[in-house]
Each structure stands twice: as C-alpha cells, then as structure tokens.
Amino acid sequence: MDSDNRAGTRLADRAEDGPTAPDGTPGTPGAPATPGTPARWQYLLDDGLDPAGRIPVHAVRASVPPADRTGTPGARRPNPRHGRPLPGPAPAPADAPAPGLPPLGAGRRPAGRALLSWLEDTRAPRLCRIAGSSGSGRTHLLTWLAAACPPDHPRPGRRVHALLDAEGLTVRSATARLADLLGLAAGEPAELLEALQDGTPRTVVVTDLDRAGGPRLPDLPERLARELLVPLLSVPWLLLVVEAADGPAAEALTAAAPTGAVLDLDQPQWTDPAKYAAWCAGLPGHPVDPAATHPSPGLAQLAARTPGAAPDPALPPAERAAALAGAWWAAVPDAERAALAALAGAEGPVSTALWATLPGADARSVAAAADLLPPPPMADRWRLRPEQLADLVTADSPPVDHAATMWEVAGGIPVRPDGGPDLAASDPERLALLLRHASAGDPASPMLDEVDLLLHAEPAAVTAAFQYAEDSGLPTTPLAAAWHRAAPDRAATARPADRAAVLHAHLTGRHDAAAAHCAELARQAETRWRAVWQHLPADGPCAATPGLGPSAGHLLLVDGDGLHLADPATGRLRDDRPEPLHAPHPRALTATPFGGALLLDASGALRSLTVRGAEGVPDGALAALDACTAVAAHEDVMVFGRPDGLTTYSEVSTGTAHRPEHPLHEGPVTALDVAPADGGVLVASGGEDGRVWTWMPGRPPLPAPVDQRPWPVTAVALAGTPAGLLLAAAWSDGLLRLRRWGERHHGADIRLGAAVRTLSVTPDGLVVAALPGSVLALTLAG
The missing domain is CATH 2.130.10.10 (YVTN repeat-like/Quinoprotein amine dehydrogenase)
Known part of the structure; x- marks a missing residue:
C-alpha cells in the first residue's frame, strides 16, 4: 500500500513539516482552500507531532474555527481532553477467543490484511484511498472492512463508525446521512465539522464516491470530495477510507492529503493467485481463465457470463474490461437487448419489478436479461457493471426518452377512487425514478412542487432533483429551502408522516398551502406535535x-x-x-x-x-x-x-x-x-x-x-x-x-x-x- 500517490513511499519513511497554527505551534492544515471548499478548522498540537498523521485527542491543545461570514476570526476553544488520554478498554480474558473475520472471497485476503494494518498503524496517514478499475472489487472490500470492524470491536484500532454509500448522493444528502450514521445531526458540511469537534475518535468509510450525484450531476464526485471529505481530513481524530478511482475526486483528495495511503486493487500483489483461481472455478456459467481476468473479480464474473471469453492478460484491466464487454454485448440475443438498454437508461440501480415496467422491458425479457448479468452487489438492485459495459450498452442504444419513461413509470402508480394518482400507495423507488426522469427532462419540473411526491419518494432522489434545479440556475423555491433545512436524508424521517411534520415546521409562514397539507397528513398519522411559528x-x-x-x-x-x-x-x-x-x-x-x-x-x-x-x-x-x-x-x-x-x-x-x-x-x-x-x-x-x-x-x-x-x-x-x-x-x-x-x-x-x-x-x-x-x-x- 502506498502512502503517496506519486512517490510510492510509505508515510513512515518520510516526515514532511506541516503548517503551523496561529500561535506558532504545529497545526493541522488550515490554509485557505480552493474556491467552493469550506474553510477548515485549525488545531493547536503538542510539539513533535506530524500534522498529517494520527493525532491522539489528548495531544490537541485547542481548536480554532474558521472565520464567520463577516470575516471575524473564530474564538480559540481549549480542548478539555488535552493531556488526558482516553482510558483503554478492559483487557480481554486470557482464554477469550480472538474475534474472527468475515470471509473475504476472490483471493482478496492480502488487500484485507493491508487495510487492517493501515487501520491499526498509529504512524499511518489519516486518509486511505481505495483505487482500481471498475469491477476490481473496491466496494466489496470496504463493505467487508466495515463488517470486520464494527464500532464496538474490542480492539479500538479496528473500529469503523460509519459506512456511507455515496451513490446518487449530493453534498447535502451525503452530509445528512453521514451525520446520522455518526449519531450527529447536520445538513451542511460546516454543521458537521462543528459537531465533530467533540474529540471522539472515529473512522469513516465512503464507497462509490465516483457514482455520487448520478448522470445529471457529473461534477458531484469532485464536489463531494472537495466540500465534504477534504474538510473532514483536517479533523485530527478522524480517519477516512474512500473508494475513488483516478479522476477529479481522487485528485481533490490527493491535493488535500498528498501523503495519504493508496491501495490500488489493480495491482496484482493484493490478490492471492491460487485463491483467486479457486474462486473463479466456483463461478456459475462459462469456464473462466483466471490468468486472463486476474486480479479483477468483476471481470471474472462478466467472463462467466460470456461464452468463449478470452481477454488478453497483457492488457491493462480497463482495456480488458472494454474488450470483454464488447464480446458480452455481441453475444446478447436481440430479445434481451431492449431490456438491457432500459436498465442502462434508468440511470441508477432498480429492482427487478421496476425494471420490468420500463419502456422496452417486460417480465420475460428482464428475467432472461438478468441471467446474463453478473449478480448485483445488493440483492435485487440491478445496474450494468463494470462501467465499460454500461458505457457500451448506453452508446449502442437510442437516447433515453425521459418523457416517455416518466409516463411509463407513472403508469404503475395506483389510482385513487377519484381517478388521481395515489402517491402514498406507491413504492418510494418508483416515485424516485419518476422524479429522476421528470427532472432530467425539465429541471423546473412541476413535480418538484408536488408535496406528496416529496413525502413518499426516496429522499436522495428528491435532494438530487433540487440540486439539479439549483445548478441549472433556477431560484430556490420555499419547498426546496424547507427540504434543505429539514435534511430528511436520514433513517429517522423514512416515515412519510414524520417527514410531513418536520417539513410543516420549516414551511410554516413560508408556504401556507404546502404547510397546511403537511400538517394535515401529520395529524392523520396522529403525530403528537406540531409547529406554531x-x-x-x-x-x-x-x-x-x-x-x-x-x-x-x-x-x-x-x-x-x-x-x-x-x-x-x-x-x-x-x-x-x-x-x-x-x-x-x-x-x-x-x-x-x-x-x-x-x-x-x-x-x-x-x-x-x-x-x-x-x-x-x-x-x-x-x-x-x-x-x-x-x-x-x-x-x-x-x-x-x-x-x-x-x-x-x-x-x-x-x-x-x-x-x-x-x-x-x-x-x-x-x-x-x-x-x-x-x-x-x-x-x-x-x-x-x-x-x-x-x-x-x-x-x-x-x-x-x-x-x-x-x-x-x-x-x-x-x-x-x-x-x-x-x-x-x-x-x-x-x-x-x-x-x-x-x-x-x-x-x-x-x-x-x-x-x-x-x-x-x-x-x-x-x-x-x-x-x-x-x-x-x-x-x-x-
């Protein structure tokens, strides 16, 4: 595992001088960041510490918040835990069995051991980026890490406190979800940074950063890295593990933490060849030559679905994936191509039932097409992968007709006795897909004014639609402003009645009709509180x-x-x-x-x-x-x-x-x-x-x-x-x-x-x- 993306050296072998804090003592980075990046907190540290390394809470003298909007410098906050090391856990009985690790397939034990070593190495940098091509198993590895290192692990060095899946999220929705996972509350990055000043050591894992926002918001991965993750890197007691392939998001992280560790899963040393071959032999479908797909599990899974696949092992993984995707697509029968094109046009994971309702798909063709795809990482959440396969199918299919797709999806919404759509009786996934295509066709879609849709759709899709409207230059509506303040991208507001009650509070005095509608829905659900002003x-x-x-x-x-x-x-x-x-x-x-x-x-x-x-x-x-x-x-x-x-x-x-x-x-x-x-x-x-x-x-x-x-x-x-x-x-x-x-x-x-x-x-x-x-x-x- 490299600690510098460019030099390939380990952090333990180098000792760069960090910037100094306002009083001249060593401090963590706090210099002005690039435009759009929130100003970072500064930390006054004990002498002799590497600002880029692991810093114990008790070694931080004080913190200094960034200047406020008026330019007034923040007041220095003494750290009450300075000089008071946190008590360690009680020693385990001598005869207690060591905590076991969950299974990690595809020969990835070397990568898993490297991650565990980084996590426990007190000299390692605070950032570890998981790199590699699409299909290299980045998400699977980090999901395994979170399962192997629960927050209550008896070894403090093996604790993951939050696993954030960034796919489809914006800066706001990612902030709200991450805060929720950490037992905090925040709707904006600055609020989360404020909440994290409690001196509690935490490890955060972020997967699928490159899929943040979705196709309508292609700059979201970089923005999420720059506006949320980079400021988090300044918190001395927080460790960050991020899945990001080489690109703008990874560059933003590397610029902020040039000594950060990088684990590139395309490098063969992180996969045991013998165990990888045994894993390939157990894949259902066509025989797989492990030498032709090593070290990528995604390529092996696709090869098992492709008759006669024999990619050149001398090619880089991305080029092998492109060649294998071409062979796979050429072998797909015409009857299933329309269903696969519909899946590509969904612009996000969908269930089998919803996939079958998309234009060009039906239950029979979807069942047949699903048999041609590698199994999804999450049960019944289908999307084309690796990305070379998705790009090929998209390029070889007609452009998505968002209006037609929207009406096709809307046709599956139940109907009320009066003939209107019963949004409350529809499933959140369908409403999210409906909103996604409505927004893609028109950023100012009237559906963003439909309160019932906001209350019952998957919240991340609503937040993304509001973000797309904002990025398109449209003014922020009262509903959008209330949605942002309510920060409903959290488990606690999954119930539409709870969402209605909190939206009513933030709409009160700002949008009377929408506030009254939310209040009535909350009352019908017997919510025991209401907002007055x-x-x-x-x-x-x-x-x-x-x-x-x-x-x-x-x-x-x-x-x-x-x-x-x-x-x-x-x-x-x-x-x-x-x-x-x-x-x-x-x-x-x-x-x-x-x-x-x-x-x-x-x-x-x-x-x-x-x-x-x-x-x-x-x-x-x-x-x-x-x-x-x-x-x-x-x-x-x-x-x-x-x-x-x-x-x-x-x-x-x-x-x-x-x-x-x-x-x-x-x-x-x-x-x-x-x-x-x-x-x-x-x-x-x-x-x-x-x-x-x-x-x-x-x-x-x-x-x-x-x-x-x-x-x-x-x-x-x-x-x-x-x-x-x-x-x-x-x-x-x-x-x-x-x-x-x-x-x-x-x-x-x-x-x-x-x-x-x-x-x-x-x-x-x-x-x-x-x-x-x-x-x-x-x-x-x-």
Missing part, C-alpha cells in the same frame, strides 16, 4: 430564551442581526433596531433576574448582555465566575454548570448557594434550566454523558436520571404549563424529546434536521427550539 433570519446562528424582570412576557432572540425582543406566541419581532451582538456559536442564552441576559458561546466565554438598558449581571460579577459550561436563570435564581459535572445554584437576593454533594454527570454539564415546581425550585441538567437529571436544592437528587441516551445533551428546558410540568431535552444526534412530567411514554420524539442549540418552554406550553439557522415554536398535542 418559525423565525428564519437572513443570517447567523440563533438562540432564544424567555425574558425576566423588565423583559418578562417577551422572548429574547439572538440571530445574525443582534439581540431582539419577540412575541412568544407568534415569533414576531417587537423591535425595529436590535441590540448589536455578534455571537458566532451560541451554546446557551438565559435572561437574568437583573433584567439583562447572559450568553455562553462555544469557546466557553460568558458574556453579559444589555436588554433595554438593564445589565445581565452587575459589573465585576463575571470575573468571580470560574469555568462555566452551562447557565440558566429564573426570577431570583441563577444556576451554573461546570466541566467537572457539578452544578451550582445561587439565590440572588440572599447569596445562598446550593450544589449536589456529588457530581451528577460524568464530564461537563452541557445544558441547564430551572423552574418553580412543588413549592420549590426544580433544576434540570444535561451532560456530555447523555444524562438528564432533575433535582431540588436542599433535597437529595433522584436515584437515577430522568432520561439517558448515548449522545451528549445539547439543551434542556422545563416549565409549568396549563397541562402540567413539561420537560424538553435535546441531544447531539438531533433528537428533541418532549415529555410531560410523569408521562414517560406519551410525549414526542422529534427530529428537526439539526441539533437544537437552545430550548425554552413558555407558560402557555410552547417549546421554543433554536436551530443553527432558525427558531421554531412547537406544541405537544393531547
């Missing part, structure tokens, strides 16, 4: 909290324009000129008993804000506060969270302080709220450990947390409402959970497309959730 600023991240003292009855709302006063019931701003404020990454916002507010940003800085002339805290009070990771206040009470898991409760009028005897959280407190309850004051806290606790000063805490999930808590809120005490909690994976006190199983689990930054509950029972780019007010039904 939405604040969508022109710029900047958001935070919100109910006012206290002189601002009581108002909502304090921070966005890119500054600090506003808003109506909690409607979200309407009550001031024409907000208080000037620059808050690039707000972590917590709370009104204070003094009439002002406190803002805690992601760097750990606590700022006092003036509201209508009232200060957040008296002069000098902030200097008396030590490290603070969360803050909340109510009437005469202020509560502060600390990095050690402790919470301090202070009464302003008396100066009395309380804190639980022992820390309730393992690690920092990340979220707080406080509210009157049961004749006293109830404190709710969330932590990096994923736990949500409630306690009252002077009383022992409950024996167990009220909620717990395996992701850090990002926000909590509680308040008395007409229906009782309401507790809201949000986690870094994007889940927002609403529960009335004592109703464990009758609340709502909500995903709004991004992680919630701040939460508050109004006396009327509205839950106000601030996302990175908007504020939503929700209510719990029933």
Whole structure:
C-alpha cells in the first residue's frame, strides 16, 4: 500500500513539516482552500507531532474555527481532553477467543490484511484511498472492512463508525446521512465539522464516491470530495477510507492529503493467485481463465457470463474490461437487448419489478436479461457493471426518452377512487425514478412542487432533483429551502408522516398551502406535535430564551442581526433596531433576574448582555465566575454548570448557594434550566454523558436520571404549563424529546434536521427550539 500517490513511499519513511497554527505551534492544515471548499478548522498540537498523521485527542491543545461570514476570526476553544488520554478498554480474558473475520472471497485476503494494518498503524496517514478499475472489487472490500470492524470491536484500532454509500448522493444528502450514521445531526458540511469537534475518535468509510450525484450531476464526485471529505481530513481524530478511482475526486483528495495511503486493487500483489483461481472455478456459467481476468473479480464474473471469453492478460484491466464487454454485448440475443438498454437508461440501480415496467422491458425479457448479468452487489438492485459495459450498452442504444419513461413509470402508480394518482400507495423507488426522469427532462419540473411526491419518494432522489434545479440556475423555491433545512436524508424521517411534520415546521409562514397539507397528513398519522411559528433570519446562528424582570412576557432572540425582543406566541419581532451582538456559536442564552441576559458561546466565554438598558449581571460579577459550561436563570435564581459535572445554584437576593454533594454527570454539564415546581425550585441538567437529571436544592437528587441516551445533551428546558410540568431535552444526534412530567411514554420524539442549540418552554406550553439557522415554536398535542 502506498502512502503517496506519486512517490510510492510509505508515510513512515518520510516526515514532511506541516503548517503551523496561529500561535506558532504545529497545526493541522488550515490554509485557505480552493474556491467552493469550506474553510477548515485549525488545531493547536503538542510539539513533535506530524500534522498529517494520527493525532491522539489528548495531544490537541485547542481548536480554532474558521472565520464567520463577516470575516471575524473564530474564538480559540481549549480542548478539555488535552493531556488526558482516553482510558483503554478492559483487557480481554486470557482464554477469550480472538474475534474472527468475515470471509473475504476472490483471493482478496492480502488487500484485507493491508487495510487492517493501515487501520491499526498509529504512524499511518489519516486518509486511505481505495483505487482500481471498475469491477476490481473496491466496494466489496470496504463493505467487508466495515463488517470486520464494527464500532464496538474490542480492539479500538479496528473500529469503523460509519459506512456511507455515496451513490446518487449530493453534498447535502451525503452530509445528512453521514451525520446520522455518526449519531450527529447536520445538513451542511460546516454543521458537521462543528459537531465533530467533540474529540471522539472515529473512522469513516465512503464507497462509490465516483457514482455520487448520478448522470445529471457529473461534477458531484469532485464536489463531494472537495466540500465534504477534504474538510473532514483536517479533523485530527478522524480517519477516512474512500473508494475513488483516478479522476477529479481522487485528485481533490490527493491535493488535500498528498501523503495519504493508496491501495490500488489493480495491482496484482493484493490478490492471492491460487485463491483467486479457486474462486473463479466456483463461478456459475462459462469456464473462466483466471490468468486472463486476474486480479479483477468483476471481470471474472462478466467472463462467466460470456461464452468463449478470452481477454488478453497483457492488457491493462480497463482495456480488458472494454474488450470483454464488447464480446458480452455481441453475444446478447436481440430479445434481451431492449431490456438491457432500459436498465442502462434508468440511470441508477432498480429492482427487478421496476425494471420490468420500463419502456422496452417486460417480465420475460428482464428475467432472461438478468441471467446474463453478473449478480448485483445488493440483492435485487440491478445496474450494468463494470462501467465499460454500461458505457457500451448506453452508446449502442437510442437516447433515453425521459418523457416517455416518466409516463411509463407513472403508469404503475395506483389510482385513487377519484381517478388521481395515489402517491402514498406507491413504492418510494418508483416515485424516485419518476422524479429522476421528470427532472432530467425539465429541471423546473412541476413535480418538484408536488408535496406528496416529496413525502413518499426516496429522499436522495428528491435532494438530487433540487440540486439539479439549483445548478441549472433556477431560484430556490420555499419547498426546496424547507427540504434543505429539514435534511430528511436520514433513517429517522423514512416515515412519510414524520417527514410531513418536520417539513410543516420549516414551511410554516413560508408556504401556507404546502404547510397546511403537511400538517394535515401529520395529524392523520396522529403525530403528537406540531409547529406554531418559525423565525428564519437572513443570517447567523440563533438562540432564544424567555425574558425576566423588565423583559418578562417577551422572548429574547439572538440571530445574525443582534439581540431582539419577540412575541412568544407568534415569533414576531417587537423591535425595529436590535441590540448589536455578534455571537458566532451560541451554546446557551438565559435572561437574568437583573433584567439583562447572559450568553455562553462555544469557546466557553460568558458574556453579559444589555436588554433595554438593564445589565445581565452587575459589573465585576463575571470575573468571580470560574469555568462555566452551562447557565440558566429564573426570577431570583441563577444556576451554573461546570466541566467537572457539578452544578451550582445561587439565590440572588440572599447569596445562598446550593450544589449536589456529588457530581451528577460524568464530564461537563452541557445544558441547564430551572423552574418553580412543588413549592420549590426544580433544576434540570444535561451532560456530555447523555444524562438528564432533575433535582431540588436542599433535597437529595433522584436515584437515577430522568432520561439517558448515548449522545451528549445539547439543551434542556422545563416549565409549568396549563397541562402540567413539561420537560424538553435535546441531544447531539438531533433528537428533541418532549415529555410531560410523569408521562414517560406519551410525549414526542422529534427530529428537526439539526441539533437544537437552545430550548425554552413558555407558560402557555410552547417549546421554543433554536436551530443553527432558525427558531421554531412547537406544541405537544393531547
């Protein structure tokens, strides 16, 4: 395996000096990237580390985010794990059997061992690219790697945390899916980079990068590499394994990580000849000469479907594939050619049933044509492969009539009693193919305004159609904007009712008809929550909290324009000129008993804000506060969270302080709220450990947390409402959970497309959730 695509040397044999961070210490790459590439984070490292190599979390002193849209430099964020190595796993018993590896056929054991060695080599580069011609088995190898290295593998060096199939994805859909796989929430690469600053070591595997976007978006592989994967390479505790043949996408990765490892499966040393020959002998169909197809499993599979195939072993794999594809196509009977041409025109994998409905195909010809093809990597997901075969069939077939194909596909959609198409009763794959061909024929297709189609089609096809319209120069519609903010390319929004509810939230106040339609569908599905209003600023991240003292009855709302006063019931701003404020990454916002507010940003800085002339805290009070990771206040009470898991409760009028005897959280407190309850004051806290606790000063805490999930808590809120005490909690994976006190199983689990930054509950029972780019007010039904 090479660590430099050009020199062919191993990373361990070279030691290039990396760039330096702003304070002169060695840092990971952070220089301005090419146009269109998000600015990278910089990391301040301990001395003596190779910025291009593996960097332990405890060796990172701090991180510096890129400048914001105004050009203001990001504030340095100290790494709380600096100098504190992560504890290793408990040693396995001496008599415990070693974890086995799943089978890896076609003689690919040498390639598998090389990948495992790279994964465990602490001196290896953070990028490994899997190269090779189409059919060389790149995707199969990486699928095997993910199966062999689950996230809970007893050996920390053999853990794969996400396997992302990039076929058909855009930058947005790939970002949303990757975040979902990692237990995070993000719709844009910058949001994912922000979420990955938690210091958690992760290994990400990306397959089929060269098939991203599809034929309508041929530059998507390079864009996905440049806009998402290249920024990920700057994260020192993240490893990246990417399947990409030589081309623009691979060049973008190599330019960003020139010392990255390359495993080229066309090189014969990565395939055991004897085991490859034995594997070829077991292929059904015609006999295969292993010497003529070595080392490509795809060529062998195609040769087994081609009578008399004898490609010249002296030719490069790509030329052998082209010659073999020509021989295969020449042997295909005329009766099956139309079905294969229809498959090529589908522009993506399709099931057998859907293939049979395409123009020129039927059940008989599809069954016969399928017998001529190598078996698909995924059951019943057919496409022509290797790519030389697909190119040949496409070139030798009439151009795709997208309009005719669209109507043919539409003919398979069930019909409602009133004669209209029943999109809800159709399968998502058919609707995705319908949309794909409608968009190919017209980027501004009216189908992109058909809400039911967006709710029931495969989400990646919808995102790609919106991307094609955007790249064609068309203006972004309210539906497209809401779709992007909802980021529905995740498993959690597979149910159309859940998709309808979150789209309704992001359409509220922007597209009344579509919002009402989504709301009705969500209501029919008995979704237990609904959106009431939405604040969508022109710029900047958001935070919100109910006012206290002189601002009581108002909502304090921070966005890119500054600090506003808003109506909690409607979200309407009550001031024409907000208080000037620059808050690039707000972590917590709370009104204070003094009439002002406190803002805690992601760097750990606590700022006092003036509201209508009232200060957040008296002069000098902030200097008396030590490290603070969360803050909340109510009437005469202020509560502060600390990095050690402790919470301090202070009464302003008396100066009395309380804190639980022992820390309730393992690690920092990340979220707080406080509210009157049961004749006293109830404190709710969330932590990096994923736990949500409630306690009252002077009383022992409950024996167990009220909620717990395996992701850090990002926000909590509680308040008395007409229906009782309401507790809201949000986690870094994007889940927002609403529960009335004592109703464990009758609340709502909500995903709004991004992680919630701040939460508050109004006396009327509205839950106000601030996302990175908007504020939503929700209510719990029933």
